[in-house]
Amino acid sequence: MKQLKNYFFFMMCLLVLFSCDHDHGLDSDDSNFPSNQSNLVRTCGMHNHMEKLLTNPDYAKMHQNKLAKIESMASTRSLCSNPVVLPVAVHFQGVNGDPACLVSLAENQIQILNDDFNGTNSDISNWTNGSSSSFPGVNFAEACLSFQLADTNHPSGFGLVDGQPAVTINQTTGDFNASFSGYLNIFVQFGTGVLGYSPLGGSGNGDGVVVEASAFGSGSGCGNVVPNAPYNLGRTTTHEVGHYLLLDHIWGGGCGQDDGVSDTPSSADSYYDCPSVGVSSCGSVDMHMNYMDYTNDACMYMFTEGQATRSENYVSSSLNILTSNASNVISGSGSGGGSGGGNNDPCGMVTDLTGSVQDASSIEISFTGGCTPLQSEIQTCG
Numbered sequence: 001m002k003q004l005k006n007y008f009f010f011m012m013c014l015l016v017l018f019s020c021d022h023d024h025g026l027d028s029d030d031s032n033f034p035s036n037q038s039n040l041v042r043t044c045g046m047h048n049h050m051e052k053l054l055t056n057p058d059y060a061k062m063h064q065n066k067l068a069k070i071e072s073m074a075s076t077r078s079l080c081s082n083p084v085v086l087p088v089a090v091h092f093q094g095v096n097g098d099p100a101c102l103v104s105l106a107e108n109q110i111q112i113l114n115d116d117f118n119g120t121n122s123d124i125s126n127w128t129n130g131s132s133s134s135f136p137g138v139n140f141a142e143a144c145l146s147f148q149l150a151d152t153n154h155p156s157g158f159g160l161v162d163g164q165p166a167v168t169i170n171q172t173t174g175d176f177n178a179s180f181s182g183y184l185n186i187f188v189q190f191g192t193g194v195l196g197y198s199p200l201g202g203s204g205n206g207d208g209v210v211v212e213a214s215a216f217g218s219g220s221g222c223g224n225v226v227p228n229a230p231y232n233l234g235r236t237t238t239h240e241v242g243h244y245l246l247l248d249h250i251w252g253g254g255c256g257q258d259d260g261v262s263d264t265p266s267s268a269d270s271y272y273d274c275p276s277v278g279v280s281s282c283g284s285v286d287m288h289m290n291y292m293d294y295t296n297d298a299c300m301y302m303f304t305e306g307q308a309t310r311s312e313n314y315v316s317s318s319l320n321i322l323t324s325n326a327s328n329v330i331s332g333s334g335s336g337g338g339s340g341g342g343n344n345d346p347c348g349m350v351t352d353l354t355g356s357v358q359d360a361s362s363i364e365i366s367f368t369g370g371c372t373p374l375q376s377e378i379q380t381c382g
């Protein structure tokens with residue numbers, strides 16, 4: 001019972017965070033896309049990017065080693081009690097938005113990323129109450145990963161000070177910055193020609209994912225960075241970070257050419273827009289509501305457990321450079337299950353965290369330990 005105070009702090013955080021998201025523009029209109037509102041077509045440049053990277057023999061050898069490690073790793077899952085923390089930096093390029101607004105937009109995108117990987121996205125109900133019945137035995141993912149904006153010990157030369165999130169504005173170019181080695185970098189750009197791209201299996205050496213500015217985050221945007229329907233719910237970043245964690249497109253190379261994940265069905269090709277549930281190819285129903293397809297943001301809402309396991313295994317086998325950096329660049333992070341797991345929080349890490357949704361407006365949470373991270377959640381909302 002000694003944690004009663006923390007319980008109320010956490011409940012406050014949930015309420016405040018929800019209201020903040022609403023302030024960012026997550027209103028009811030966001031889920032109602034007229035089918036003819038945009039003639040944009042989702043495209044992802046991962047394969048072209050990999051073709052270029054693989055022309056380097058050293059990179060090609062390293063990539064094969066990563067794949068071999070993954071193939072040898074266990075595919076079983078256990079309950080997540082201590083998520084592995086991945087430090088994130090967001091780099092806006094060519095933008096004219098208000099800095100505070102851009103930071104909020106970056107935080108909004110990180111929240112979406114965590115929700116999507118952890119299966120806590122509000123539209124997961126589309127799966128649990130609907131489309132899952134078309135995929136017997138397949139469960140949605142609750143990846144044991146936590147993406148957090150770094151906020152201390154920033155690289156010098158970017159004007160960032162302790163306490164500020166690692167969000168740079170018009171201070172980087174391209175899709176690589178060695179100063180941000182040890183971070184999962186998100187480069188927000190204009191005119192990429194695609195919605196985004198990433199290496200298939202990132203290195204953590206200053207590389208990262210690229211997201212077209214019009215597909216970054218959700219809400220009304222900042223300056224010239226405006227989320228544009230139907231890619232305005234932040235799912236392009238989810239898709240590209242999936243690639244970064246070695247998840248291929250769900251259709252792989254077509255029927256008979258698997259994506260390397262056992263519980264995703266074979267598909268002949270990508271899907272676009274918002275297809276009906278139940279359409280099939282390769283002799284099985286296609287999972288076009290998966291984040292690794294090409295459907296609209298509002299029509300993709302889940303990873304499978306197999307995808308979660310593959311991404312977790314990739315983090316543990318090939319991204320130690322990120323996990324070991326978490327406690328250095330995230331204040332009070334505890335850095336979760338990462339191999340570099342330190343804990344600077346005087347209240348101790350939160351453990352034995354359990355929660356359940358009671359109804360539409362009530363969530364019951366219980367846990368042991370922790371205080372600073374929970375209070376700081378309130379601060380992020382201003």
Ligand SMILES: [Zn+2]
Pocket residue numbers: 044045046239243249
């Ligand atoms: Zn892709």
